[in-house]
Amino acid sequence: MAAGSTGERPFFEIVTSVRYWVIHAVTLPSIFLAGFLFVSTGLAYDAFGTPRPNEYYRSAEVRPPVVSDRYDSKLQIDERLSTLTP
Numbered sequence: 001m002a003a004g005s006t007g008e009r010p011f012f013e014i015v016t017s018v019r020y021w022v023i024h025a026v027t028l029p030s031i032f033l034a035g036f037l038f039v040s041t042g043l044a045y046d047a048f049g050t051p052r053p054n055e056y057y058r059s060a061e062v063r064p065p066v067v068s069d070r071y072d073s074k075l076q077i078d079e080r081l082s083t084l085t086p
């Protein structure tokens with residue numbers, strides 16, 4: 001083993017091995033596709049509770065929905081969410 005090596009398999013050896021590419025020719029596109037579908041189907045909005053682009057404001061709302069009470073912030077957010085149509 002070369003001096004200064006941490007003992008792990010060298011990177012150049014991994015990325016030039018057939019086994020690595022047999023595995024990752026499938027897994028790399030799969031991860032990409034999974035991420036793309038997670039976002040494009042809207043599942044990410046539901047999973048993380050993020051508002052969709054048309055859900056930030058209600059139709060009649062003029063002022064931005066800013067949390068104003070530091071200690072009751074959770075209550076303010078819950079109240080707002082409970083009045084939003086699903």
Ligand code: HEM
Nearest residue numbers: 008009014015017018019020021023024026027028030031
């Ligand atoms: C579900 C997705 C993945 C699975 C199931 C998977 C599976 C594996 C397996 C079985 C190995 C050992 C391969 C061998 O020794 O020939 C490996 C190694 C490796 N994979 Fe993945 N992989 C995935 C995603 C990724 C992604 C997204 C990256 C980076 C962009 C990545 C980078 C690497 C690297 C650098 C190694 C070599 C690690 C080492 O030997 O120290 N893999 N992976």
